[in-house]
Amino acid sequence: MFALKNITVKVNGRILLNQINLTADTNQITGLIGKSGSGKSTLFRLALGLLSPTEGYEWSGSIDWKGTPLSKKQNPNLQPVFQDPHGSFSPFGSMKDLLLEPIRIKNGYFLSDEIKKKETLKIESFCKRFDLGLDLLNKTKQELSGGQLQRFAILRSLLTNPEYLLLDEPVTALDVLVQKKIAEELKQINQINRLGMFFVSHDLGFLSFMCDEIYVLDGGEIVEAGKPKEILINPKSGLLQSLVAARNHSFGGVVSSSESSN
Ligand SMILES: Nc1ncnc2c1ncn2[C@@H]1O[C@H](COP(=O)(O)OP(=O)(O)OP(=O)(O)O)[C@@H](O)[C@H]1O
DSSP, rough: EEEEEEEEEEEEEEEEEEEEEEETTTTTTTEEETTSSHHHHHHHHHTTTTOOGGGTEEEEEEETTTTTEOOOOOOTEEEOOOOGGGGOSSSSSOOOHHHHHHHHHHTTTTTOOOHHHHHHHHEEEEEEHHTTGGGGGGGGGGOOHHHHHHHHHHHHHHHTTOOOOEEEEETSOHHHHHHHHHHHHHHHHHHHOOOEEEEEEHHHHHHHHHHHHHHHEEEEEEEEEEEEHHHHSSSHHHHHHHHHHHSSSSTOOOOOHHHHOH
């Protein structure tokens, strides 16, 4: 289990997150939905150990990973994909070099021809799955669109064989058709490799397509949680009721496997 227990976050005395309790199965897909300013990114950064006291943040509670409390500074088991793909890549070097960088670091800054060949094949196979032309691998980040970069950010997170993925609004920058393709590929990766994922998003359609379980965050508090099918049919919180009423998204009309099977 990936669990947040009694998490309260304050910045300069103001409460941003209040008594958050959340439990995610490490093999499943869990979502956190909330409107802008509800505290989603704060919770995402907290889970990654990125809320620094030097920036005025103080927090209490604990984050457990498979029964063990995680350090407040670094959570190496959790592989992040950030909302801003431009900030995720260096402006120097080709995409292929940038994608190989974490593998290079993992191998003590040396890549044998054999490893390089193996990793390149892996990169190329993910490129095909994510609708990224192989010619893009030779381009720099400045030559790519936001949507292409976002897909490369997701691809890079998968290359390091992570134990768990944390993704903040991963498909927001993508057009509707690409969104659907990436969502389906990630779902397949979850089902085949049992790779657990935690999605933060404001898109109810995307989360109900992807997730086994959804938590609803409103004003820094969890106001509701459950399987998509259950909470969408009978939303209890005012926020989810209004989100369901306003449901207007790229997955409209599509019944997801989680919605249909949970
Ligand atoms: N360092 C800070 N100082 C003051 N307020 C902060 C700080 N960090 C976050 N906040 C406030 O906390 C609240 C939650 O912010 P957060 O970025 O987590 O929301 P969000 O749900 O991710 O929003 P969005 O969907 O727009 O990205 C906001 O009101 C924000 O202004």
